[in-house]
Amino acid sequence: MxxxxxxxxxxxxxxxxxxxxxxxxxxxxxxxxxxxxxxxxxxxxxxxxxxxxxxxxxxxxxxxxxxxxxxxxxxxxxxxxxxxxxxxxxxxxQEAARLEGSKGFMKDLCARHGIPTGAYRRFTDSQAARAYVRELGVPLVVKADGLASGKGVTVCNNHADADEAIDALLDEGILGEAGSEIVIEEALSGHEVSAMALVDGETALMLPSALDYKRAHDGDDGPNTGGMGAISPNPWLDEATEERIRREIIQPTVDAMKAEGRPFVGLLYAGVMLTDDGPQVLEFNVRFGDPEAQVLMMRLMSDLLPALVAACDGVLSTFDLRWFTETAITVVMAAQGYPWRYKKGEAIAGLQSLSGDQDVMVFHSGTAVGEDGHTVSAGGRVLSVTALGNSVSEARSRVYSAIEQIDWPGGFYRRDIGSEAVAPQPMRSAD
Missing domain, CATH: 3.40.50.20 (Rossmann fold)
Known part of the structure; x- marks a missing residue:
């Protein structure tokens, strides 16, 4: 093909x-x-x-x-x-992609079809939005309705923060059309997990779990980013909870989209909060996560191409995928200053020395070929160094040993990806 x-x-x-x-x-x-x-x-x-x-x-x-x-x-x-x-x-x-393209559409779909999610309302008027903040109570979350490259979500712990976020989006228009409508929703508490599935319009084929790390610095400190690392499988997500998420969130969403005449075909990614009342949807993405895709592809034993074709052809009900049992860990190397201002065009050396290790793969994110033919940085997140191991400890050892062989003084990375998963406490089942 x-x-x-x-x-x-x-x-x-x-x-x-x-x-x-x-x-x-x-x-x-x-x-x-x-x-x-x-x-x-x-x-x-x-x-x-x-x-x-x-x-x-x-x-x-x-x-x-x-x-x-x-x-x-x-x-x-x-x-x-x-x-x-x-x-x-x-x-x-385009119609099915509204699951990610419009936060309001996603919440309304869940409300219409009984898919568990937090309380919310949609607003275009800032005065009405501020009134709802007082009604809902804090903490709460203010979201731009449209795509905002990760800049449209504000967690508010008091009324002043909420008013400021509302004013910035609706009155000042800092995100333009993406923020011309907003969603205000309750801030759910619990343990946040991700669930991903290949979908053919009717059938959802669940993929292995993964956990990503959004904060820029060790200890989950610093600003939110596009993702600074990932581990698969998620050490805290048990099979019973995964099945409950599939049964109560993923499959009902697939069914709802079909029922409304916009069948979903592709990768459905649900951000889920495991609350005391059970799993609830935080958001949907309509594509592979980054860097979750990196750890999943390292663990994939089957041929990816037939699986994607099966999704397009609507035959996932007779399809299955095989996965390596090893743990995969990705550590993102980013340019100093990311996610704010950062330099581009810095030389990166040492990558060739890693090419012979089948348990290590360096996936490029923001790179280009410099004038001398060597690799240079060309973005904020630049490299995703990924390794397999028979345990979390072995995978961590391999990935950080690989990073030490990369010569890029202008880069930084988290040193704690997967560290808390070396001997994780089992998560309480959601069943």
Whole structure:
């Protein structure tokens, strides 16, 4: 098959790496890709959100399958445009992608179909929003309705913080159209977990659990980021709780989307809070997480390509995937200053020394090829160093030993990814 992957981050490198290993892949392209992806696929020079360019390339190169990595092109309708050409697309249509593209739509869907989530209301008027803050009580969460690159969520512990967030979004318009409507919801307490599934419109094939680390610095300190590391499986998520999440959240959401005439095909990612009242949805993503994709692809034993095609063809009910039992850990190396201001174009050396270790993979996120032909930094999150191990301790040892061989003075990383999972306390079952 002739395959086109859309995107240029660590998630897309992991997907390209897995797809390149498939004997069914005859040609593999990635737009725009990065320096690491160039070793797995032919890079194509157009941006991930350029729908016209994607359609033109797919027609020109007779693409059989498109795999869309980021959320923005999905929300903008790239799947719909490519499907009109007869291309199979792993990724939801524009209507189905509203699960991530509109926080209000997602909450309303849950309310209509009895999918457990926190209390909420939607607002376009700041005065009405402030009144609801007093009614709901704190702590609470203020969210921009649209996509905001992780900048649209504010946890508020007092009325003043909530008023400030409301004013910034509705009155000052700091996020533009993405913040022209907001959702105010109760702040749920408990243990936050992620659940992911391949979905074909009817069937949800659950993937192994993973735990990601959002804070920039050790000890879950510092600002929120796109993700500084991940571990799979999640050491605190037991099988009974996973099954309850599938039964009460994932499958009902798939059924609800089909019932409303917008069947979901692609990767459904639920952020879930395990509360005293059971699992409740915090949010949905409509694509693989980053860096969760990196740990999952390292653990995947089966061929990825047939699984994605099965989702597109609606036959996941007869499909299964096999996974390595080892633990996978990803540690993200980011540019100093991320997620705020950071430098680009810094040389990164030592990557070649890791190429022979089958238990270690360096997935590129924000990299480019410098004038001298060597790898340079080109983003905030730059590398996702990933390792397998027979235990959490072994995986941690391998991943941090690998990082020590990378020469990049301008980078930083968390040193505690997976540390609390070396001897975790079992989570109380949600059943």
């Amino acid at each position: 002739r395959v086109l992957v859309i995107g240029g981050g660590g998630r897309e490198h992991a997907l390209c790496w897995a797809l390149a290993a498939s004997p069914l892949t005859t040609e593999l392209y990635c737009a725009p890709g990065n320096a690491g992806i160039a070793r797995e696929a032919v890079r194509v020079d157009f941006k991930a959100d350029d729908i016209d360019a994607a359609v033109h390339f797919a027609r020109q190169q007779r693409i059989d399958l498109a795999v869309i990595g980021p959320e923005a092109p999905l929300v903008a309708g790239m799947t719909d445009a490519l499907q009109k050409l007869g291309v199979k697309v792993f990724g939801p249509t």
